[in-house]
Amino acid sequence: MQFFMISNGKILVVDDDRDLCDLIHEILSDEGYDVSKTYDGEDALKKLKEFDFDLLIIDHKLKGMTGISVIKQLMNMKTPPKILMISAYGTAETKEQASKNGVFEFIDKPFEINKLTESVRLAMCN
DSSP: OOOOOOOOOEEEEEOSOHHHHHHHHHHHHHTTOEEEEESSHHHHHHHHHHSOOSEEEEESBOSSSBHHHHHHHHTTSSSOOEEEEEESOOOHHHHHHHHHTTOSEEEESSOOHHHHHHHHHHHHHO
16 A cells, blocks of 8 residues: 655745754644755745746845845846744844845744744744
8 A cells, every 4th residue: 555645835934054054944844734945045046937836935144145135136037035034133024024024924043943834834824
């Protein structure tokens, strides 16, 4: 007997902290999501133009560009993905800027894995 896992949606994880990015990728893959990952904003933009993602999980501070810079370039897409932003530098100004640019939720690092998976479920349902 074969069992097939049904994908709950397609997610792109972007974080220059490779260990955290890999961990998020693994956890969400185990939850049944189709997850891709990258460690920089330029590559994220290429992937976002090439593939349709339901959700983008992106760090605010990336090498070479900010997560907000990546998000601003998504506004021209026909159907941009929902966005969760994660950061250890979540000032009130950063959170306000994220909200104004369509971020569904801003999650402060460090975070509980259960918090992340619940936020992903909520974003995918809305």
